[in-house]
Amino acid sequence: MVTEPPHFNGERFQQTIDKRRQAFGISLWSLSSALAPAVGPVLAGVLIDLLDWRALFYFNLPIAAIAIVIALKNLPETDLSEKTRFDLWGLFFSFVGSVLLLAAFAEAGAWGWLDKRTILMVLAGAILLALFVKRELAVEFPLLNFSVLAYRKFTYSIILNAVLSIALYAGAFLIPIFLQTSLGLGALHTGLIMMPSAFVMALFTPVTGKLYNRAGPLPLILAGLAIMGLGTYMMGSLTLQTTALYVIIWSSVRYLGIALCNMPILNVGMSAVPLDIAGYASALNNWTRQCIASLSIALFSGLIAYRSAVHGANGANPDAASALAAGDVFMLSLIPLIISLPLALLLKEKRG
Incomplete structure (x- = not known):
């Protein structure tokens, strides 16, 4: 039997969406968080x-200014029964540990994955993050309450959300590099090529919210992971002969898969957590997503530098080496998707 996390201070979070429309509401929220990396390159270009x-x-x-005004005006207030203290040491452990891991993954391509600098920075970062988790489980007012991981379905959803973040940022990072470095396209042209996939996600994410109440989460999650895996596999064959149309088609397939399974994973995980500690679960979910996104980009940059050097040593010119390296990293990002398929079965809900 799951017990209430020991550091819960009695704060009661309001439920602002009717239970019958919760899946659809979460689909709109997940759309905003997942669509940003897809639309960003267009605006940036x-x-x-x-x-x-x-x-x-x-x-x-x-x-940011508009977001602050909207938050102050619309977000519901909570009735805090006691004053909380800020965990400065927890912030230190998490910040320095994350920076060390980011730097190690980003520089590993130049230093070498077995270089002592890479190994030492990874070990130091991992130790500091372990100290962060240990401290948050012990202090009275944690920055993140890891005890919500006692709810198993929420834990499974956290892992699957991490996999989705890896897949999402693989496309957001690798496709612009391929289009601009290998094919020599400009920033705006690159953004326009990525725009159709953003439209696909925008179209199908609300549809997923409607399908959720009919089909349940598991069929949507499995279909999404499978479709995403297919698109990722096809993006693994990038060369200098790859056309923009090929990139548009298969990146759109990948984003369709993300749209199908992102909301169901999030909804199942959050539904497993009692409403009065949902704030802790939501914070942990967001922290995990952002950490995995940052680490993924750092890791991908190191891997693409390493694979480019390998292909260059085998005789490929710089443009061709970069294209082949991008395909290699897409194939590597397929591994967590394959591993996550059995884990998705644990999110099956009893219907009836």
Whole structure:
């Protein structure tokens, strides 16, 4: 029997969406979080071509200001019965550990995966993150309450969400590199090629919310993972002869798979957690997604540098080596998708 996490302080979170429309509501939320990496390259391409790369950062300022105003106006307040203390040591462990891992993965392609600098930074980062988890399980007011992992379906959903983040950012990172480095396309042209996949995700994510109440989560999750796996496999054969149409088709297939399984995974996991500790679960879910996304990009950059060097040593010119390396990394990103298929079976819900 699962017990309530020991550090729960009595805060009661409001439920703002009717239970019957919760799946559809979560599908809209997941659309916003998953669509950003797909739409981002298009907007980035426009800003870079028309203005300057610095405009990417300035463009975020009015967006952040609008988000703050909307949050203050619309987010429900919670009744905190006691004042909480900020865990400064927890922040230190998590920040420094994450930076060390990011730096190690990003530089591993240049240093070598077995280089002592890479190994030492990975070990140090892993130790600091382990200390972070240990501390959060012990302090009275944790930054992240890892005890919600006692709910097994939520834990399974966290792992599957990590797999989705790897797949999502593989496309968002590798496709622009292939189009710009290997094919020599501009930023705006690259963004326009990636736009159809964003539209596919935008179209099918709300549809998934409707299908969820009819089919249940498992068929959608398995179908999404399978479709995503197919698209990833086809993107593993990138060469200098690969056309823009090929990239559009198979990247759209990948995003269709993400749209089908993203919301069901999230909804099953959050539904397994009692409402009054859902805030802890949501925070852990978001933290995991962002960490995996950052680590994935750092890891992919190291892998593509390493595979480019290997293909270059075998006689490929720089453009061809970069294209082949991008395909290699797509194939490597297929591994967690395959491993996750049996885990998805554990999210089966009893219907009736």
